[in-house]
Amino acid sequence: MSATSTSIGDLVSAGALEFGDGYRTRRSEHGRPGFRIIRVADVFDNEVHFDGPDFVSHTQASAIGSKVGKTGDILLTTKGTVGRVAVLPPTEEAVVYSPQLCYFRVLDHAKIDQRFLRYWFSSQEFWDQASYRMNNTDMAAYINMADIRSLKISLPRPSDQQRIAEVLGALDDKIVANTKLSRTIDQFLAAYYSRITKNSPTVPLGEIASVNPETCKPLVGGSLRYIDISSVGPGSYEFPEITSWDDAPSRARRQVRSGDTLWSTVRPNRRSHALNLSSDELLVGSTGLAVLRPYGIGYSYLYESTKTPEFSAYLENVAEGSAYPAVRANRFEDAPISWPESAARDSFEMAADPLRKMQHSNEVENQYLAALRDTLIPQLMSGKLRVKDAETLVESVV
The missing domain is CATH 3.90.220.20 (DNA methylase specificity domains)
Known part of the structure; x- marks a missing residue:
């Protein structure tokens, strides 16, 4: 599988990619209604949490500009716990990124597949370069924007990018399905608990x-x-x-x-x-x-x-x-x-116990699927593993 070497900066200059850091807010700009601030602590590998307490007032929209989050943005943590990667999911509320995050937004999908780029940030090629460029201070590790812009990326043909992304995406789709089921369990049990504890x-x-x-x-x-x-x-x-x-x-x-x-x-x-x-x-x-x-x-x-x-x-x-x-x-x-009375508590426990165990089983399966995905990423990106062989392996577990 042949690949062309380019850089993040080259992709930006060619109009194929938008790349930037977050918006540095002043305390006076905070307020509701507004944009929820997504911080480093809210970004986990493959997951973004929306529980942060801080908002930037909507009056700052013109100043924020393109730093307002868009569904599908690839997020990379650049300070503290460097290198966590996630994709911004659909959200009903507007969000803005903190300066300790940077975002990547594919503009030309004929040159680079967005999902491929997301997986590249978990590849050995990325980490070898990022580890070399990473700075460490007494406060926290960080990687600056200029160094990110200089990162080299090996791009296979667009069709090969898509096939690699589809193989890895099949694993992530199963992880997402398990996660959605877990959230449904959470919602059901929260409603059940609220009903039996009312006025108790x-x-x-x-x-x-x-x-x-x-x-x-x-x-x-x-x-x-x-x-x-x-x-x-x-x-x-x-x-x-x-x-x-x-x-x-x-x-x-x-x-x-x-x-x-x-x-x-x-x-x-x-x-x-x-x-x-x-x-x-x-x-x-x-x-x-x-x-x-x-x-x-x-x-x-x-x-x-x-x-x-x-x-x-x-x-x-x-x-x-x-x-x-x-x-x-x-x-x-x-x-x-x-x-509440013991009968209500016992009834809740009888309903919740198998559901929580199912949730745990899904989490264990997700750990296995994520480990398999992370094992396949460097092999597929480097061409050591044929996409066809990876497809056969993934089909046996999803």
Whole structure:
């Protein structure tokens, strides 16, 4: 498979690609109604979250210009956690990108396939160049716009680009289908919970669950899967790779078990929380996470109780500190939890348990599909693997 070498800058100059960074806002420009600001923390690999609290007033539309997000934009994080890539999905609200993100918008699809470009940002060719150009400071790693513009990209013929994108896209389509099913489960259980808890009394969380019940110590020469607060988003967390305890940060202290609910203790307004149903005994959480383990109720009911806007509002009210608000563990114990009669709770748990397990199974499948996709990307991009062989492999798993 032949390929032509060009650069991001050349594609821009040729009118095939639009490329830019985000809009640097002033606090005085913030306000509603407005454009929701998408920040680095909102961009995960292959997913964009829309839970950030900040908006830029619509009065700034002319100043923002093309930096207003468009469906299909490829987003790349350029500061902090550099190299996360996602595509902006359809959204009913207007968004604008922060300066720590850059966007890529294909203008000439006859020269470059948009999906191919998105996958290229996960390729070895991209990372070899980006790692070389990356700058590191005491505050954070970053890559500047000039260096991104100079990145070289090997472009196969448009038809080959499309075939590569279709193979990889089939895996992503299955991941998207699984994710949509999980969101439907979330919506159903949230509505069910709201119905059975309407006008019910409350109990302190500490009466039905323990907070941070297990502390683990470093095991010299041992292994762990470390869950950092940055890997936890609203309703999910990135399943960690196995690493050595010898390299683990000092904050790796919270033992995590199946059925535990995880909540970030910092910046509770971001609603970073997740349910863990993995039985992997190597899972260890950061001390920046509160691990909630039920003992007076099923795990599904406890988790649903901590997903509500009321629970988030409580945490925001008791958080301490202005620049970096955080919630102490004993504050979690005092959180009010809706407590309807036992028959209603048991009925909810019977309905929720198989649905949450199905959701977990889908997440495990997504991890496998994503790993397969990431394995295929460098082989397809380099031409080491024929597209036809990749198609056969993908057809066997989707």
